[in-house]
Amino acid sequence: MQYEKISPTEAEHVAKAVEQENERASYEALIDYVVQSARDAQMFCTGESVEEARRHLCQTIFN
Secondary structure (H helix, E strand, O other), X not given: OOOOOOOHHHHHHHHHHHHHHHHHHHHHHHHHHHHHHHHHOOOOOOXXXXXXXXXXXXXXXXX
């Protein structure tokens, strides 16, 4: 089996991209947990409010 050789710089870029994807997934999981916990505690009156809060948290963290 042959492996493609990539430069250390390319490997670093790939590793960084994977790390960023994992970080984003972790943040999204945390946001989902916070929103679900708030929903369970009946902090929101409607589903619309929950989705609005989730959108706002995502925009704040990812932008």
